[in-house]
Amino acid sequence: MKLITPIMALCLLVSASISHAADPNLARNLAATCANCHGTNGNALKGSGMDALAGMEKEKILQKLADFKSGDKPASIMHQISKGYTDAQLDLIAGYFAARK
Amino acid sequence: MMLMKRRDFLKAGAAASVVASLYGCSAGTKAGGHVVVVGGGYGGATVAKYLRMWSEGGVQVTLIERNPVFISCPMSNLVIGGTKTMDDITVSYDNLKNKWGVRVIQGMVTGVDAAKKTISLNDGGSMSYDRLVLSPGVDFMFDQIPGLDNVDAQSKILHAWKAGPQTIALRKQLESMQDGGVYAISIPKAPYRCPPGPYERACLVANYFKQSKPKSKVIILDANEDVMSKKALFTKAWSDLYKGIIEYRNNSEVKDVEVATNTAVLEFDKFKADVLNIIPPHRAGDIAAKSGIKLINNRWVDINWLSMESTNTPGIHVLGDAVFPAPTMPKSGHMANQHGKLAAAAILNLLAGQEPNPEPVVMNTCYSFVDAKNVIHVSSVHQYDAATKLVQPVKGAGGVSAARNELEGKVAIGWAKNIWADMLA
Numbered sequence: 235m236k237l238i239t240p241i242m243a244l245c246l247l248v249s250a251s252i253s254h255a256a257d258p259n260l261a262r263n264l265a266a267t268c269a270n271c272h273g274t275n276g277n278a279l280k281g282s283g284m285d286a287l288a289g290m291e292k293e294k295i296l297q298k299l300a301d302f303k304s305g306d307k308p309a310s311i312m313h314q315i316s317k318g319y320t321d322a323q324l325d326l327i328a329g330y331f332a333a334r335k
Numbered sequence: 336m337m338l339m340k341r342r343d344f345l346k347a348g349a350a351a352s353v354v355a356s357l358y359g360c361s362a363g364t365k366a367g368g369h370v371v372v373v374g375g376g377y378g379g380a381t382v383a384k385y386l387r388m389w390s391e392g393g394v395q396v397t398l399i400e401r402n403p404v405f406i407s408c409p410m411s412n413l414v415i416g417g418t419k420t421m422d423d424i425t426v427s428y429d430n431l432k433n434k435w436g437v438r439v440i441q442g443m444v445t446g447v448d449a450a451k452k453t454i455s456l457n458d459g460g461s462m463s464y465d466r467l468v469l470s471p472g473v474d475f476m477f478d479q480i481p482g483l484d485n486v487d488a489q490s491k492i493l494h495a496w497k498a499g500p501q502t503i504a505l506r507k508q509l510e511s512m513q514d515g516g517v518y519a520i521s522i523p524k525a526p527y528r529c530p531p532g533p534y535e536r537a538c539l540v541a542n543y544f545k546q547s548k549p550k551s552k553v554i555i556l557d558a559n560e561d562v563m564s565k566k567a568l569f570t571k572a573w574s575d576l577y578k579g580i581i582e583y584r585n586n587s588e589v590k591d592v593e594v595a596t597n598t599a600v601l602e603f604d605k606f607k608a609d610v611l612n613i614i615p616p617h618r619a620g621d622i623a624a625k626s627g628i629k630l631i632n633n634r635w636v637d638i639n640w641l642s643m644e645s646t647n648t649p650g651i652h653v654l655g656d657a658v659f660p661a662p663t664m665p666k667s668g669h670m671a672n673q674h675g676k677l678a679a680a681a682i683l684n685l686l687a688g689q690e691p692n693p694e695p696v697v698m699n700t701c702y703s704f705v706d707a708k709n710v711i712h713v714s715s716v717h718q719y720d721a722a723t724k725l726v727q728p729v730k731g732a733g734g735v736s737a738a739r740n741e742l743e744g745k746v747a748i749g750w751a752k753n754i755w756a757d758m759l760a
Binding site (some may be wrong): 242255256257259260262263264266267269270271272278279282283284310311314315316317318319320323 | 384385388389518657667672673675677680684691692693694695696698700711714715716717718729731732733734736742743745746748749750752753754756759760
């Protein structure tokens, strides 16, 4: 018991710090960091050469991002930017854009 | 986008402050209230639009901007280099007004009373706020270059480091210069607005000279000990494209100017140019110091990175070039736009009685033209770190172009169109 208690306490602490109350608008906020280039809510201007992400399938966005991260998909800049986000953040971003019109 | 309260808001007109205080009383989980935004550049225009969009019209927003239209600093070096026009870098505030219901006032804020939560305007009026956003950009420390500390000198020796009349005036000086002349640009010690901007300008002026005035020279007088951004890419462009035209001098801080002879005075040397382009050291826009909010080094605003709120004055948020930057964070238009969104999200939470998002992220991309078509970039992503209470650059992310290329020249134009729309359309 003497050993288990501090370990349990530590586990509780760790899980508490990982699952600290996430902002309900976290996906929206993260996706907004992409909007400078990809348009507000993923609606890039037509003919601007940027991927419009609004309404794109979530799996397709995630695959593109994974390929940028791994280097499988050649890129001018997205290989550098995608590495700045955790996989959990990219999942939220992809889900947010997929749900837009 | 339905803006349910827009009509009520517009009706309120001059009585906006009264309306605002009423909104301010309506506590609940949904954000309401009146936010006043000072400065309609990359930070201010973004926070104004996103507050209206994300609150679905629930939060009233007044934007106070001294200029009638938005003129972009990014891309303005192309106007100076002669391959773009002012029209290409000018965007109207009409969509902010008509589509998003932002009340846009052309004017200047002359004072802030943080205790009473009011601002005063140059027309003598005043206005109350629930939250204030200052996005004032930079003002120049002309006292650091005594010869430039008067209006006459400033009309002759230009900075063109705020896009607008000086952009056109510098272009005219370059057009009037005879072939065989010398253009000198001085760079202040970091931190300054747009780290790669002066080197880009040197390239684009050299590009103009190469085509139209091939005997002319470009001299870079850099107060810093080395090129501050994209060094390998810029120096390669200078040797590949502008050999014999661009000359770079480090540790060359301009201490003064002799206006009559267009001469820059360095510590141990003097330098006479035909066109002298001095970028003086700068600091947060004057209204920051006037508001009484905490500055670092008497220059840049100290903010809380969870909310962009002043560390000593609750209720005042500050964006963009005016803030004391987090580690490796550039003073850029792109970053100011990101600050605007971070602040908009935090302000809506605070107005609804909730804590700001505990894990904000901001990122930067910056494209520089080295000639009319070829571009190089730098990028970075910054995540909030609870231990240091700063947004910290993510190791292994970000970077620069492999080499200058025309594809990114097209991307850079697409970037400008999309970010202007993200702020203003």
